[in-house]
Amino acid sequence: MSLRQFIATRALLKTLSAIKNSILYSWEEAARILGLDEDLYTHPLHRELDRPVRVILIGAGNRGGIYADYATKSPREMRVVGVAEPNGARRRRIAAAHGIPPERCFTDWKQVFEGGPPWADAVIIATPDRLHTAPCLRALELGYDVLLEKPAAPTEAECRQILAAAQASGRIVGVCHVLRYTPYFRELKALIDGGMIGQVISVQHMEPIEHVHMSHSYVRGHWRKSEDTTPIILAKSCHDTDILRWLVGAPAAEVHCYGNLKWFKQANAPEGSTPRCTDGCKVEPECPYSALQIYYRDRKRLYVFDLPADASKWGPLILQGLQTTDYGRCVYRMDNDQPDHLTANILFSNGVTAGFSMEAFVSYEGRRTRIMGSMGDIVGDMESFTLTSFKDGKRRSWSMKTDAHGGGDHRMVKDWVQAVGQRNPALLSSPIEVSVESHLIAYAAEKSRVNRTIETVQM
Ligand SMILES: NC(=O)c1ccc[n+]([C@@H]2O[C@H](COP(=O)([O-])OP(=O)(O)OC[C@H]3O[C@@H](n4cnc5c(N)ncnc54)[C@H](O)[C@@H]3O)[C@@H](O)[C@H]2O)c1
Structure with missing residues (x-):
């Protein structure tokens, strides 16, 4: 269109x-x-590419798989020509889905770059949080464009290093701030920039993680220890510091943050509970975090078990997973340290204030946002929002049902592929140059939380 x-x-x-x-x-x-294309949020600069952008996927887990799927959906725009992934089942799945020859399948990211000059246009880096900086720097050094999972890097110093390398190389580095690409946030941004609520005065923004999601990722899962991954304000909420910075339209000046781990710890383990849910735990039937209930009976979040396609074989494999992996352990007896609730206050350089809460103990997901303007306000929940004008008292509503990420995943990949294919970074809403700022807010918030200080944010 x-x-x-x-x-x-x-x-x-x-x-x-x-x-x-x-x-x-x-x-x-x-x-x-009206019989129109449902995707009304296509970037006006999109155009047919001369040839598909050739990408190498580094890290073929949950996120990498989602991004690679874009090539299946849009083969004229993107082709996956190589994969690096230590997990054999995941590597083989990607190789089979994209017809990648064995000599382009690797078990470690370093092997991708051993052949010398680039043999693809770009790499997608979807490895664990602590494994972003090194492959990104190496890819830039060799002349690849990059799609980099968030958080870009675990430390401020590494983040700035990536920025410097991207600028020196002139390559495109897109950061996966998928919320910016959702119809919901795009519409909100357009209304704010169009002056529909006058000047933005303040924002209240909440990220409801949902209690089972919290237990899965940040109590039992890979992100439970900030030392091994990144602090939760980065791992989970750098999307939120990013969206706040974007909506407010000015750099952050100061940040203050409180937050701690209050519930998911040994002291709250119920009497009769056992190290694993499969050990005959007496409270398992009523526990909201029962691994037997979540994974075995409800069959939720099963991607962590790398199950075969044939669902009739899953039962015993899930039980085996619960007996041998962290996903079967009691949520009160883990070695987790990520806060399960956190609030941050941000003062932006234009005087706008924002209050942000990250909450584990909620029954729902989907960011809640209230934007207070001089001429109106907006209240939204990521599926719909209502704008009330102070001038005429009229309310205008918007809604759209999408997937869990608000429909942002593939819209982001499309913009990145178009940016690489056209050699035009203007197609990207979240290049590293912009994303660094959102990360700086998160690093400052974590520093404030740990040291009980008010932190200045400086670009
Ligand atoms: N943008 C978003 O909304 C979003 C959402 C969730 C996670 N993430 C981020 O995406 C990244 C990946 O998360 P995920 O959920 O896909 O995790 P995951 O564990 O499912 O996938 C990571 C993959 O990297 C692989 N890997 C590990 N070491 C490697 C190496 N040396 N070389 C190549 N591959 C290696 C792992 O085997 C694994 O398959 C993380 O940084 C995470 O914080 C982003």
């Missing part, structure tokens, strides 16, 4: 919404009624 068609379509949909006596269609519904 061209920019002109895009603007005309939106105007038409808005009229349609208004006519309906303020019973508003979602964009998605309206697009369906």
Whole structure:
């Protein structure tokens, strides 16, 4: 869709919404009624590429798999031509899905770069948090463009090092701040920038992790110890410091943060509980974090077990996983240290203040955001929002149902592929140059939390 068609379509949909006596269609519904492409959020600079961008996937876990899927969906834009992944099942799955020859399949990221000059256009780095900096620096040195998972790096020094290397090499480094690419946040940003609520005065933003998700990733899972990964404000919430910086439209000046681990610890282990849920735990039937319930009976979050395609074989394999991996351990008897609740206050250089809460103990997911402006306010939950104007008291609503990441994952990959294919970084909303700032807010917040200080943020 061209920019002109895009603007005309939106105007038409808005009229349609208004006519309906303020019973508003979602964009998605309206697009369906009008028989239009549902994806109204395509970047106006997108164009057909001369050839697909050739990428090497480094880290073929959960995120890497999602990004690689884009090549299956859009083979004219992206091809996965190599993979580096120590886990054999994951490596073979990607190789089979993308027809990668054995000589382009590796067990470690370093092997990708041993052959000397680049044999692809770009690399996607979706390795664990502590394994981003080294492959990114090496890729830039050899002349690859990069799509880098967030957090870009565990420390401020490494983050600045990546920025310097990207600038020196002139290569494109996109950071996976997927929220920026969601229709929901794009619409919010457009309304704010269009002055629909006057000047932004303050923001309240909450990230509800959801209690089982918390237990899976930050109590039992890879991200449970900040030393081994990154502090949770980076691992989970650098998306939020990023979205706040983006919506407010000014750099952060100061940050203050409180937060601690209050519930998921030994002192709260119920009487009768056992080291593993499969050890005959007496409270297992009523425990909200029962691994038997989550993984075995409800069959949720099973990607961590690398199960075969044939679901009839899963039962015994899941039970074996619960007896041998961290995912079967009692949530009160882990070696976790990530805070399960945290609040940060941010003062931006334009005087806007933002309050951010990261909460584990909630039954829902989906960021909640309230934006207070001089001429109106916005209240939203990532599926819908309502804008109320102080001028005429009118309320305007927007809604769209999408996947867990608000539909941002593949929209982000598309923008990055287009940026690489067209050699135009302007197509990317989250290049490293911008992303460093959001990371600096998170590093400062963690410093404040640990040292009980108010931290200055300096670019
Ligand atoms: N953008 C987002 O919204 C988002 C969401 C979740 C996670 N993440 C981030 O994405 C990254 C990956 O997370 P994930 O959930 O996919 O984790 P994961 O554990 O599923 O995947 C990481 C993969 O890297 C592989 N790996 C480890 N060492 C390697 C090496 N030396 N060479 C090559 N591969 C190696 C692992 O075997 C694993 O398969 C993390 O940094 C995480 O914080 C981002």
